[in-house]
Every structure is written in structure tokens, then in C-alpha cells.
Amino acid sequence: MTTTEPRIIPMGVALNEAMDIAMGLDEKVFLLGEDIAEPSGGVYKITKGLSTKYGTHRVRKTPISEAAIIGAAVGAAIAGYKPVAEIMIMDFIAVCLDQITNHAAKIRYMSGGQTTVPMVIRTSAGAGRQFGAQHSEMLEAWAVHTPGLKVVVPSNPADAKGLLISSIFDPDPVLFVEPMLMYWDPQYACDVPVGDNRIPLGKANIVREGKDVTVISYGKQVHDAVKAADILAAEGVSVEVIDLRTLVPLDEATVLASVSKTKRAVVVHEAVTRCGFGAELSSRIHEELFGTLAAPVARVGGQNTPVPYAKNLETAFVPQVADIVAAIKSLNK
């Protein structure tokens, strides 16, 4: 490697590269999903060009049949392929939940390890575009609550690429949640290394070091956590920000080491707060570090409501930078 020029690309391109690399490396990798082939290349253009390059037998446009899509992926995975299924928007996971939770997740266990399901379900998620209650949810907690599934939520293009390649070659089923608003927005573009740069599942990223409070997040909210850290730095509060990257497997060691140091933690995610991933993580921190904490772990998440349509209500549903700042301050009282 001689070049040091940064290559700033959006998450949509990074994901495309990941699938391109995986398909080039292993002919067992194939894609299936609604509208994913040319001339459309996916409704969000994430699979643009791939059907031209690899053929429509490997980049398969499907009917609107989520249960049949995931079922086909499960069967093909057991039979030795590495399917990457796209569910256009995360709320539609509900339509194929049986195939995901009763089959993809449990087959390895139920068969005593004889049959395994190495597949990826890619799905876009998140509020902020006034798509209403059925097109805006972050439902990662459903999958975390199902033993057998791995769960990945990238926060930037470089991670998205590295984590997706790892997910495709992972021996287990992976739910790969792509924050919809980050696909093409240049403010989230970043330097993405060329080639097969895998990022292992289960390895959190310390995005920013600090000593007073640890903010733990994933996906789009990592950026809000960093903004909150910037604001508080000006007030003399030093905030450490951890991007979990993957919820299963969870890098507890990194989280616990950080909170042992700062003695304060805030968990941030966009999903509904009640029974969200923050509830689990907060419990784990309390279980491990109870006597040493300077304050109870705080949670910042979506309101316990469906996602509303009206702009002002939608904004009020989604956790904002100011909410993170307020939560951090509440721990420092």
C-alpha cells in the first residue's frame, strides 16, 4: 500500500463494495431481495451494478414475499450457500419473523449442530423522514432477545463495509441493521479503505477517549454522542464515547473497562427505550460494577410510542443531542 489519499465515500457505496468483494471471493455468496437487480439496483441503490457484474442468478430480484425470501435464504444457507437477503425496511421484518426467530436462529441448536444457517439479513431502519409508524422503527432488540442471531448496527461507512464482509463469512445468521438516513448523506461519509478490510464482530470501537463519563451507543446515535461530547468538553466534562458496532456478540470487556474508569455511563439508542438494548446493557453494567458506580446508568432512547408522522412529533420521538447532554449532566450532579 503506497497510497495515503483518503477515499471519502458514503455508506451506500461502502455496503455495495462489501457485497462486491464477498461475491468476488466466494461464489457461494448470493443476494436476494425486492428490486435489488438492475435497472433499479435496490430502492436505496445499495446493490447498484451487482446484477450486471454477477448475473441475475446471484443477484436475485424477488416477489414481495418476505417470508419466502428469508425461508429461501435459510434453506440455501443450510445447503451450503451464503445468502445475503435484503428486507427493504426493518418494520417489514415482522412479516417474516417466523423464519428468522424460529428457523434461522434455532436450527443450529435444534439440530445439535448438524445444520447451520450462515446468512445475513440486511435491512434499513430508523426514523427522521416522516415515513410514519410502519416504516421507521429500530427493532434490533427483537433480534438480540433471540439466542442464535447475531446483530450488527454500523455507525459509519468504513465499519459498515468491514462488518458486512465479516457478517457474510460468519458461520451464524446475522441481522445487519443499516441506518437509513446514513446511506447517502455526505455528512456521514468517511474514508473507507479499499479491498477486503474486515472488522471482526464483537469488537467495540472507542470513538473518543474521556475520563468523566462513558457514553455507549451504536448506529447513527454515535454521531450524536460525539456532538454531546464536544459540547461538554467546552464545559470541562471529559466524555468517552464507545461505538458497540455489534450488539451480539457484545464487547463487554471494552464497556466494563471504560465504565470502571469513568464510573458513570449513559446508553444511547434510537429504539424505544422500554426493553431496548439500553435496558440490557445498563443491567450488565450494574451487575458487574454496582459498588463502584458514582451514579446509576442512564438511558437515552426513543419515546415509548409508535413513531409519529408529524415532523414536530417525530423529532420529539427521536433522542436528540440535547437529551444526551442532559443525561450526562444528570450523572454529574
Add this chain to the structure above:
Amino acid sequence: MATTNRPDSPDRETLVQMYEIQNKIKTTDERFRSMLTSGQIQLIYYSPRGQECISAGYAVHLRPDDYVVTIYRGLHDHLAKGVPMRELWAEFLGRSTGTCKGKGGPMHITHPESGLVVTTGIVGSGIPIANGFGLASQLAGTDQVTVVNFGDGASNIGAFHEGMNMAAVWKLPVIFVCQNNLYGEHTPMSMSTGVEYISERAAAYGMPGVTVNGNDPVAMWHAAGEAIARARAGEGPTLIEARTYRFYGHLMGDAMEYMPKEERKAAMAADPVPAFRAWLLENGHATEAQLAEIEDKIVAMVDDAVEFAMNSPEPSLDELYTDVYEEITK
């Protein structure tokens, strides 16, 4: 040819009523698109333009207490069933005065007073729910019927197949209107569907299925009338496949690169709404003055609704927490 002439064609009043509904849909759609294009408003918008005759054709057979279930591309069904223009606009714009207080948005328009009971954004999901309305009417012993609208793409999802079978087994008073506009999002029907006509699928469930030219108002009126009469008489469900075309692709801003230009041009040249207008005049079913008066009235109604919606407040922030349960529940 705009429409068929049959001896048992609808009377003049019904013909004009159908035109009025079609024109209301077309005028409303045109206003939405022009305001979106000019940037006056911003929202996710699924144009129903091209599909007007289907909604008009079934709606004139319905009573206010009949139920309609529809989808995100539902503006034509909403208007045809009589959802009031002001509240409809206000909901699309996310205002507190909207049908759903601005909380549902265009994909979830609900106005029980008009019988527009469910609008869903999940493909196919309205079909089983429509059966529930049909079951309720059957249990209560009323002769209400339910019309459920969905696309060609939706006929490939499990909910369609389960719902059709249950409706047939239980002889539910439900009319399944598949508005076949030949595309599901960016995929042509031929690439996703194993049959040439969606109506063929009815046979598999033991219910009558018909394919009708959805752009022919009189043909649609006949097909809907027969199915609705059968349902009202307790003789069970029907699948109507109404063939049509979406003029503006899947949603506003769609580049439509997957739709052959010539195909779209031809469909738009055969625009069913002006064609029906001309047919009404040629056949002496209406006068120019009569139709012009209707059209002016609709423009005024849309003007009024736009002003009403634009001047309405956003929902208050407390509304975020209401309506999750009957009472605010922790």
C-alpha cells in the same frame, strides 16, 4: 374507446357521480404534485393518478356504512369513500386538524365516519383485516360489505393467500380489489408473478375471480356492482383484478428508469379521466356546462382544503404520548 356502452349501463346520475369522483382525485393529485414540485410542501407521496376509475367504479355502489380498507397509494380510495378533503389534506401535511391528528400521515389515513377504516403501509396486510370487518358484519347480521384494495405486488405475499382462503371458506362479504398497475415498486409484474392474470388465483380458493379494464369506468362499475351485490346477499367474496397503470411511478421522485418510456407515454395518452369526460359528452350523458360546474366546485374545494391545512397548527407535543393506549400507560 373510453368505456363500454351496454344496455344495462349505469344511469346518468351515476355516470356523472363517477366522473365527479374521478375528477376530485385527479385535481387533488395534481395539486399535491405541483406543491411538492415547487417545494411548498414536503412529504412522501404515492400518486394514484391513472387509477381513478377503479375507486369511482366501486365507490358509487357503497353505502356510508360499508367499509373500505386501502394502502399507502390510497388517496383515490380515500376520496372516493368520502373522506373529507380538509381533514385529508391536513393529515397529509401532519397537522393537528388531520383525520388522525397528524399522527398517522398519508400512509395511515383513517376516517371511520366515512367507512374508510384502515390504510396500511405494509404490503398485503389489509387483506386479513378486511376479513375481520366482513366477519363482524356477518356476525352482526347486517348486509354491510367491505372493499379491500391492494396492488398486483401484494398478491404475492402470504397475507393475500391466507386471507383469500379464509374469506372463501367463511363466505365473507368482502370484495378484493387488486388494482393491477403492472408494477410493484420497481419490478414489473411479469418478473414477480407466476400467472398472467391475478384473477386466476381466485379459483385456487374457490371464489369467483374476474379481470376488468380498470380504466373503463362502466366495466369497473359492472364488475364491482356484481361482486358487491353477491356479498350483500351473503353469497361470499369476489376477487376483482382491475387492470390499470400508475402514471408517476412508485413514489414522487421516482426516476422511473425501469418503466419503458413508450409504455408510459401510451398509458398517459389514454388518460381515462378526460376520456370518460369526452365519452359522457359524446353520448349525451352530461353537458359541458354541467361538468365545468363540477370541476370548478372541486377546484374551490381543493383551494379551501389547502388553505385550511396550511393554516392549521402542528399537533401539540403532548400528542406524542396519547393514543398509544386508551389512557397514558407507563
